[in-house]
Amino acid sequence: MTIGVEKPLSRAKGQETAKRVLRAALKRFADAGYAAVSMREIAADVGVRPGALYNHFPTKQDILRALMLSHMSDLLTAWKKTEFSPETDPLDRFVRFHIRYHLERADEVFISYMELRNLEPANFAEIESERSRYEFILTGILEEGSASGRYAVDDASVTTRAIIAMLTGIPTWYREGGRLSEQQIEDLYLTMVRKAVAPLAMKSQREIG
Amino acid sequence: MTIGVEKPLSRAKGQETAKRVLRAALKRFADAGYAAVSMREIAADVGVRPGALYNHFPTKQDILRALMLSHMSDLLTAWKKTEFSPETDPLDRFVRFHIRYHLERADEVFISYMELRNLEPANFAEIESERSRYEFILTGILEEGSASGRYAVDDASVTTRAIIAMLTGIPTWYREGGRLSEQQIEDLYLTMVRKAVAPLAMKSQREIG
Amino acid sequence: MTIGVEKPLSRAKGQETAKRVLRAALKRFADAGYAAVSMREIAADVGVRPGALYNHFPTKQDILRALMLSHMSDLLTAWKKTEFSPETDPLDRFVRFHIRYHLERADEVFISYMELRNLEPANFAEIESERSRYEFILTGILEEGSASGRYAVDDASVTTRAIIAMLTGIPTWYREGGRLSEQQIEDLYLTMVRKAVAPLAMKSQREIG
Amino acid sequence: MTIGVEKPLSRAKGQETAKRVLRAALKRFADAGYAAVSMREIAADVGVRPGALYNHFPTKQDILRALMLSHMSDLLTAWKKTEFSPETDPLDRFVRFHIRYHLERADEVFISYMELRNLEPANFAEIESERSRYEFILTGILEEGSASGRYAVDDASVTTRAIIAMLTGIPTWYREGGRLSEQQIEDLYLTMVRKAVAPLAMKSQREIG
DNA sequence: TATGAATGAGGGTTCATTCAT
DNA sequence: GATGAATGAACCCTCATTCAT
Numbered sequence: 001m002t003i004g005v006e007k008p009l010s011r012a013k014g015q016e017t018a019k020r021v022l023r024a025a026l027k028r029f030a031d032a033g034y035a036a037v038s039m040r041e042i043a044a045d046v047g048v049r050p051g052a053l054y055n056h057f058p059t060k061q062d063i064l065r066a067l068m069l070s071h072m073s074d075l076l077t078a079w080k081k082t083e084f085s086p087e088t089d090p091l092d093r094f095v096r097f098h099i100r101y102h103l104e105r106a107d108e109v110f111i112s113y114m115e116l117r118n119l120e121p122a123n124f125a126e127i128e129s130e131r132s133r134y135e136f137i138l139t140g141i142l143e144e145g146s147a148s149g150r151y152a153v154d155d156a157s158v159t160t161r162a163i164i165a166m167l168t169g170i171p172t173w174y175r176e177g178g179r180l181s182e183q184q185i186e187d188l189y190l191t192m193v194r195k196a197v198a199p200l201a202m203k204s205q206r207e208i209g
Numbered sequence: 210m211t212i213g214v215e216k217p218l219s220r221a222k223g224q225e226t227a228k229r230v231l232r233a234a235l236k237r238f239a240d241a242g243y244a245a246v247s248m249r250e251i252a253a254d255v256g257v258r259p260g261a262l263y264n265h266f267p268t269k270q271d272i273l274r275a276l277m278l279s280h281m282s283d284l285l286t287a288w289k290k291t292e293f294s295p296e297t298d299p300l301d302r303f304v305r306f307h308i309r310y311h312l313e314r315a316d317e318v319f320i321s322y323m324e325l326r327n328l329e330p331a332n333f334a335e336i337e338s339e340r341s342r343y344e345f346i347l348t349g350i351l352e353e354g355s356a357s358g359r360y361a362v363d364d365a366s367v368t369t370r371a372i373i374a375m376l377t378g379i380p381t382w383y384r385e386g387g388r389l390s391e392q393q394i395e396d397l398y399l400t401m402v403r404k405a406v407a408p409l410a411m412k413s414q415r416e417i418g
Numbered sequence: 419m420t421i422g423v424e425k426p427l428s429r430a431k432g433q434e435t436a437k438r439v440l441r442a443a444l445k446r447f448a449d450a451g452y453a454a455v456s457m458r459e460i461a462a463d464v465g466v467r468p469g470a471l472y473n474h475f476p477t478k479q480d481i482l483r484a485l486m487l488s489h490m491s492d493l494l495t496a497w498k499k500t501e502f503s504p505e506t507d508p509l510d511r512f513v514r515f516h517i518r519y520h521l522e523r524a525d526e527v528f529i530s531y532m533e534l535r536n537l538e539p540a541n542f543a544e545i546e547s548e549r550s551r552y553e554f555i556l557t558g559i560l561e562e563g564s565a566s567g568r569y570a571v572d573d574a575s576v577t578t579r580a581i582i583a584m585l586t587g588i589p590t591w592y593r594e595g596g597r598l599s600e601q602q603i604e605d606l607y608l609t610m611v612r613k614a615v616a617p618l619a620m621k622s623q624r625e626i627g
Numbered sequence: 628m629t630i631g632v633e634k635p636l637s638r639a640k641g642q643e644t645a646k647r648v649l650r651a652a653l654k655r656f657a658d659a660g661y662a663a664v665s666m667r668e669i670a671a672d673v674g675v676r677p678g679a680l681y682n683h684f685p686t687k688q689d690i691l692r693a694l695m696l697s698h699m700s701d702l703l704t705a706w707k708k709t710e711f712s713p714e715t716d717p718l719d720r721f722v723r724f725h726i727r728y729h730l731e732r733a734d735e736v737f738i739s740y741m742e743l744r745n746l747e748p749a750n751f752a753e754i755e756s757e758r759s760r761y762e763f764i765l766t767g768i769l770e771e772g773s774a775s776g777r778y779a780v781d782d783a784s785v786t787t788r789a790i791i792a793m794l795t796g797i798p799t800w801y802r803e804g805g806r807l808s809e810q811q812i813e814d815l816y817l818t819m820v821r822k823a824v825a826p827l828a829m830k831s832q833r834e835i836g
Numbered sequence: 837t838a839t840g841a842a843t844g845a846g847g848g849t850t851c852a853t854t855c856a857t
Numbered sequence: 858g859a860t861g862a863a864t865g866a867a868c869c870c871t872c873a874t875t876c877a878t
């Protein structure tokens with residue numbers, strides 16, 4: 001009856017289950033969409049009866065919220081952990097980070113974009129605020145580079161969205177082992193982004209146009 | 210009296226109902242997602258009982274299919290109708306067309322990207338083939354411009370996806386009457402795209418790098 | 419505008435359709451059961467839209483009623499038409515007639531037994547009365563033969579039911595081209611029936627039992 | 628306290644519910660036919676909401692299957708339990724058993740004959756194989772008796788069907804408290820069956836015919 | 837923490853039938 | 858006599874969730 005030991009064990013087991021619930025839900029939501037996934041399916045993946053899920057998450061919505069919140073939090077944490085080197089252009093750093101992270105976490109990224117509308121208003125606001133924080137990192141980089149003359153950006157906010165949309169599209173078609181390596185994709189996109197914000201390009205534009 | 214042209218009233222009424230079903234479904238699917246919309250809701254929007262929907266579409270899936278197919282078809286038709294002028298760079302033509310069309314038909318565009326996974330395999334293949342045809346228009350422009358030296362594009366296929374992702378992201382945040390007019394957005398994005406594929410930009414890149 | 423001619427033609431066409439409705443319903447009811455058959459299926463078989471059925475039969479129930487009534491009527495008519503010969507035992511005549519008719523009209527017979535419970539009370543009474551008339555033919559034969567000493571029947575009413583159940587079971591397993599010809603089956607069953615009602619059999623019974 | 632035997636209360640309750648579902652479905656299917664009975668009706672009989680039925684049976688079809696399988700199984704088990712006495716003719720034993728059992732379990736018997744066509748193919752095959760086993764008991768008796776000269780049977784397989792059809796028809800008209808007791812019916816049918824297979828009857832037949 | 841039974845609502849779809857044309 | 862559109866009810870089944878055990 002070693003009560004003192006039993007409780008932590010049980011708690012550990014419970015946390016383990018919770019993690020497996022998140023993992024299963026992530027895959028299912030990414031594949032079929034939040035609305036098309038049933039708690040029964042998640043429970044079956046976890047190897048548990050539907051009722052047991054409610055010991056870990058009060059509602060299906062909370063599973064979605066947990067997935068999206070932890071994704072945004074992980075994303076911001078990972079960004080902070082990328083090495084900052086004075087010689088590297090910060091835009092390069094952001095673009096490479098964004099592509100790498102989004103290819104590694106394709107499912108999380110995918111549901112973070114696709115399932116926004118399935119968040120209840122309060123949860124939506126929470127997630128959106130995190131997303132803005134992330135996007136503002138790029139906006140800051142663009143504004144600073146623009147002010148220093150390294151970039152030519154007409155509207156940092158619009159450019160932020162343009163770049164992020166462009167980069168975030170990659171996981172929708174990239175397949176490991178395909179024609180291009182991840183490194184090649186990084187290089188290709190980095191080149192396009194650099195040029196898109198390059199200051200001298202305006203002149204060349206006139207020459208072409 | 211135009212007797213020869215007259216159709217039975219009931220048939221005309223039925224076609225009108227079918228159109229209203231599509232209209233209602235489009236709005237609902239765009240707002241809540243295919244899986245989260247019920248036939249009952251669509252019927253209520255149309256002002257008809259649920260069973261009546263099945264006089265016009267055999268299944269819910271067929272409504273989605275009809276929406277997506279007609280969107281792709283309209284898109285390709287609209288592109289063919291854009292005026293071709295020898296003085297205009299074809300990339301400009303494509304970018305402006307794409308932005309305008311996608312802002313005008315935000316709902317159609319949105320479900321065409323979001324609901325792909327809710328298409329049954331056969332329908333998915335059909336839609337994907339239409340989408341490829343559209344994307345290939347841009348790829349062709351890029352390849353031709355690249356060959357003639359007007360653009361510098363390392364991989365026309367990747368660049369196509371990058372540009373389309375960038376442009377297609379616009380309707381997710383653009384709101385009529387917001388800070389920027391549609392014209393301004395067109396100009397901003399066009400500038401970015403031009404620069405991203407500009408041949409001289411490579412030099413500036415070296416200068417910045 | 420030969421009105422006088424047109425109407426009969428139209429009526430003829432209508433009667434033709436009505437017949438095809440009955441034919442289609444007969445097959446469907448026999449295969450799947452009244453409750454499992456939809457008016458749409460019948461209409462499709464006939465090559466007509468569901469609404470058109472209601473020009474010929476006011477309800478689905480009326481189709482069933484028409485099928486069963488005409489079956490009973492045809493059955494009684496056919497019996498009356500069988501040749502009566504003084505040399506033939508009337509039981510032989512009945513048994514052979516019953517088997518032949520029931521093998522020829524397997525579908526009609528089948529639904530006449532299976533769908534009794536799907537008849538509305540008034541229709542049920544009507545059909546049951548016809549069925550009794552038919553069964554009473556056999557009862558009469560048995561009673562008369564019993565009175566004259568040709569048969570030994572303890573309870574003509576029970577024997578009637580026993581014989582009819584036995585004979586009516588044939589179409590559930592008989593398949594044309596099977597091991598036994600229709601003639602052989604007739605002979606086998608006739609032998610069994612004759613023996614079952616034979617007066618001397620009681621003795622043999624004592625000898626065996 | 629019998630701890631080792633105790634089951635969770637909920638499990639016991641569930642099994643009880645399952646039994647009541649079968650009981651309710653049996654009555655309903657026997658009265659109206661499988662196709663005409665709704666899950667809602669069964670649920671109402673059981674005193675439960677429709678969805679709860681699916682905790683016990685995955686589909687409506689499975690209820691039918693369970694009813695028919697357990698009927699066939701019970702029937703075969705009951706036959707094996709009938710006392711075998713060397714003095715009793717085995718045909719007598721079978722006839723009396725069949726009549727008694729079929730009058731006691733009129734509903735089960737009825738749906739076992741009526742609802743065969745509503746079984747999905749796999750289930751149909753399963754049931755048919757059980758039915759054959761039962762019918763083969765009688766065929767075996769007839770063949771053995773025929774070989775030993777106690778019976779005269781031209782075709783044991785046909786005779787089996789004839790006898791079973793005859794006997795199985797009884798519950799369609801027998802009503803408790805009617806003109807005849809169950810015992811009287813048994814005797815009447817037994818007499819007919821004995822005579823139908825009696826060896827000496829052939830002679831009497833010649834005398835009559 | 838996990839189970840099995842249950843709920844109450846609602847899912848997509850089909851039904852027999854009506855009716856203006 | 859036939860059509861196409863519509864109705865209103867009902868179909869089987871699944872859903873997220875609750876709760877006693």
